[in-house]
Amino acid sequence: MLRRILALMLKELAALWKDPRTRRVLLIPPLVQVVLFAYAANYDVTRVALGVWNEDSGAQSAELVRRFAASPAFHLAAAPQSPAQARQDLDDKKVAAVLHLPQNFSADVLAGRVAAAQLLVDARRSNTALLLQGYAADIVTDYRTDLHPSRTPLVLLSRDWFNPTLESKWFILPGLVCVLSMIMSLLISALALSRERELGTLEQLLVTPLRPLEILLGKAMPGIIVGMLDANMVIAAALLWFRVPFRGDLLLLEAVLVLFTLTGTAIGLAISSIARTQQQGMLGVFVIASPMIVLSGYAAPVENMPPAVEFISRADPVRYMLVASRGLFLQDMTLAVVLQQAWPMAIIALVMLAVAGVMVRRAVA
Amino acid sequence: MSPAVMRLRGLLRKEMKHVVRDPSAMLIAFLMPLVLLLVLGFGISFDAHHMPIALVADAPDQEVRGLIQAMDASPYLSVQRAASVHDAEAALAAGRVRGIVVLRADFMQHLTRSAAWPATAALEVNATDPNTAQILTGYVDGAFEVWFAGQSQEQRLRAGGGIDLQIRDWFNPELRSADAIVPGVIAMVMTMAGTLLTAGGVSREWEHGTMESLLASPAHLGEMILARLGCNFALGIGSMLVSLLLATVLFHVPFRGSLMPLVIAVSLFLVFALGWGLFISTLTRSTFVASQMAFLTTMMPALMLSGMVFDIAAMPQWLQLVTYFVPARYLVSILQTVMLAGDVWPVILPNMAALAAAATLAVTGTVLVTRRRLD
Numbered sequence: 001m002l003r004r005i006l007a008l009m010l011k012e013l014a015a016l017w018k019d020p021r022t023r024r025v026l027l028i029p030p031l032v033q034v035v036l037f038a039y040a041a042n043y044d045v046t047r048v049a050l051g052v053w054n055e056d057s058g059a060q061s062a063e064l065v066r067r068f069a070a071s072p073a074f075h076l077a078a079a080p081q082s083p084a085q086a087r088q089d090l091d092d093k094k095v096a097a098v099l100h101l102p103q104n105f106s107a108d109v110l111a112g113r114v115a116a117a118q119l120l121v122d123a124r125r126s127n128t129a130l131l132l133q134g135y136a137a138d139i140v141t142d143y144r145t146d147l148h149p150s151r152t153p154l155v156l157l158s159r160d161w162f163n164p165t166l167e168s169k170w171f172i173l174p175g176l177v178c179v180l181s182m183i184m185s186l187l188i189s190a191l192a193l194s195r196e197r198e199l200g201t202l203e204q205l206l207v208t209p210l211r212p213l214e215i216l217l218g219k220a221m222p223g224i225i226v227g228m229l230d231a232n233m234v235i236a237a238a239l240l241w242f243r244v245p246f247r248g249d250l251l252l253l254e255a256v257l258v259l260f261t262l263t264g265t266a267i268g269l270a271i272s273s274i275a276r277t278q279q280q281g282m283l284g285v286f287v288i289a290s291p292m293i294v295l296s297g298y299a300a301p302v303e304n305m306p307p308a309v310e311f312i313s314r315a316d317p318v319r320y321m322l323v324a325s326r327g328l329f330l331q332d333m334t335l336a337v338v339l340q341q342a343w344p345m346a347i348i349a350l351v352m353l354a355v356a357g358v359m360v361r362r363a364v365a
Numbered sequence: 366m367s368p369a370v371m372r373l374r375g376l377l378r379k380e381m382k383h384v385v386r387d388p389s390a391m392l393i394a395f396l397m398p399l400v401l402l403l404v405l406g407f408g409i410s411f412d413a414h415h416m417p418i419a420l421v422a423d424a425p426d427q428e429v430r431g432l433i434q435a436m437d438a439s440p441y442l443s444v445q446r447a448a449s450v451h452d453a454e455a456a457l458a459a460g461r462v463r464g465i466v467v468l469r470a471d472f473m474q475h476l477t478r479s480a481a482w483p484a485t486a487a488l489e490v491n492a493t494d495p496n497t498a499q500i501l502t503g504y505v506d507g508a509f510e511v512w513f514a515g516q517s518q519e520q521r522l523r524a525g526g527g528i529d530l531q532i533r534d535w536f537n538p539e540l541r542s543a544d545a546i547v548p549g550v551i552a553m554v555m556t557m558a559g560t561l562l563t564a565g566g567v568s569r570e571w572e573h574g575t576m577e578s579l580l581a582s583p584a585h586l587g588e589m590i591l592a593r594l595g596c597n598f599a600l601g602i603g604s605m606l607v608s609l610l611l612a613t614v615l616f617h618v619p620f621r622g623s624l625m626p627l628v629i630a631v632s633l634f635l636v637f638a639l640g641w642g643l644f645i646s647t648l649t650r651s652t653f654v655a656s657q658m659a660f661l662t663t664m665m666p667a668l669m670l671s672g673m674v675f676d677i678a679a680m681p682q683w684l685q686l687v688t689y690f691v692p693a694r695y696l697v698s699i700l701q702t703v704m705l706a707g708d709v710w711p712v713i714l715p716n717m718a719a720l721a722a723a724a725t726l727a728v729t730g731t732v733l734v735t736r737r738r739l740d
Contacts, residue, residue: 160492282656
């Protein structure tokens with residue numbers, strides 16, 4: 001039995017490898033994506049275009065404007081002189097926010113009254129808007145503290161664990177390990193059976209001594225191998241090029257990744273066993289892959305989803321792999337917590353392999 | 366009827382039959398937008414709510430009760446008491462809480478006595494997800510300020526004067542991330558639907574050997590491409606309508622601009638996406654390679670480089686240059702503006718010009734590649 005599976009596996013790998021275009025598709029795009037997406041995935045808000053509408057001519061308003069200009073979060077891009085102009089600049093996306101200081105701002109500060117400043121924010125991009133408000137509030141608070149050091153009764157000191165400098169790359173790269181290897185193992189396995197069916201060679205395969213289970217296992221190997229290859233390429237890039245720390249057990253990560261790529265391959269084979277043509281198989285991958293990536297928590301936290309969607313995301317293997325990958329990279333996750341992530345993946349893999357098995361057996365009958 | 370029109374009609378009928386016989390085209394045009402919008406619209410949310418945090422207070426209960434109430438009153442936080450810093454840190458490491466607030470025993474004394482140094486509270490945040498960490502810090506900060514504002518007159522007077530920063534969020538006052546994300550999702554759906562509709566078609570003709578017979582027919586190259594684009598274009602417009610309907614009815618995304626610029630922009634974009642699919646499948650001649658290329662060049666770039674989730678202005682300079690080659694970027698910009706702000710022509714027109722250029726390039730590329738393949 002083992003020899004038969006091995007033979008089929010070699011045939012599958014040879015089929016992938018013999019075509020130079022396929023070979024290139026397997027290796028180059030993942031590398032390009034790692035570089036592009038690791039740099040793209042940036043929640044940091046830096047050098048946002050700020051318009052300053054300053055109606056006050058005093059030193060205090062000038063100082064506040066200077067502090068905004070000096071902050072890495074903002075750079076001064078416009079100086080509107082009227083509400084209409086401020087509105088226009090925001091509409092045209094010339095600036096992302098406008099700081100408005102009214103006429104008596106400096107006088108109020110000097111007199112110890114409450115001086116009102118206004119920040120108009122373009123909230124078309126809600127996340128940027130939220131972070132931007134935080135930075136603006138920090139600048140104002142700092143200025144207030146410097147004005148009246150003895151009158152500041154309350155200070156909240158915050159410390160960020162596991163990622164003290166809030167590097168977005170430390171968050172995104174461990175996620176990219178999962179996402180890219182999932183895409184590759186899905187794509188490779190999803191067309192495996194449908195291609196044989198479309199070209200009429202599935203019948204030939206079925207009349208060989210290979211049993212359906214053996215066919216599935218043989219067809220699964222290339223997906224696992226390529227998925228692991230791509231995952232390790234991303235890991236290497238993360239550690240050597242992007243200098244993401246690795247605090248957990250690398251062997252443990254590799255072990256979970258094998259299970260994870262098996263799960264991805266099993267899902268791909270299930271799609272492949274249902275699809276009649278390669279185009280249908282490809283469509284299946286497209287329809288299933290984007291929800292899997294989005295619902296995993298790769299871009300936005302799972303806890304923010306509505307309860308029904310959060311429930312659906314429990315059937316998403318990427319969700320579990322993400323927790324394990326980020327945990328092992330950044331915080332030395334314990335074996336027990338990793339195992340909690342591993343068993344749901346194992347269940348998903350078994351269910352999907354069963355679906356594929358049933359569908360292939362039905363093809364025999 | 367001129368022979369050219371007759372040939373075109375014949376080709377169109379052939380393409381229609383492909384659509385009717387194989388359900389995948391209908392699935393791509395109508396089912397995929399539905400699934401993607403539902404999943405992505407609900408799935409990508411930066412609207413944090415009830416983030417669990419642990420409170421470790423050495424100070425007596427009655428003194429900090431007000432503070433706990435202020436934090437619990439925030440819809441973004443959910444506070445639980447922890448017995449010790451050690452317990453709270455274990456919960457933080459296991460992911461059960463997102464942050465810890467620590468109040469020392471002398472916290473209230475510092476606040477009430479007119480001391481020279483301020484009362485200090487500590488906040489520890491799990492920053493594995495730096496974005497959520499920053500948002501959490503902001504909310505805890507806000508809860509402290511709300512609580513402090515409700516303290517006795519005497520204390521507030523001591524804080525004195527100062528500056529009050531009022532923030533107004535335009536276009537999306539509640540900062541709902543669906544308003545920002547859903548227009549982006551429509552762009553993503555259009556990229557994938559457009560490219561997929563055509564990517565499988567030509568390579569299948571090559572694999573089945575029917576391309577030669579098609580080429581031997583009197584139909585011209587341009588007519589073949591036109592028929593293929595035209596048939597799928599209708600499907601693509603259908604999937605745009607499904608997406609727009611869902612966005613406004615289900616996600617309550619406002620629609621402040623007019624339909625006309627939107628339809629023009631989507632049409633231009635569709636021509637690009639369909640042309641790109643044709644280009645890929647003509648270039649590769651193999652469904653396997655074509656599907657890989659279609660997948661890798663549409664979905665992930667549209668998600669990561671279009672400005673839908675990640676701010677393009679925050680990317681390094683060289684990468685900002687790369688995003689100019691991702692047409693989804695222009696569509697996202699137009700969709701966000703038309704839906705949330707209105708018909709702002711200084712934003713719409715340059716982006717539309719870029720889309721027109723992309724569409725022209727994709728179609729020209731297809732024509733050139735097909736011609737070369739014939740030799």
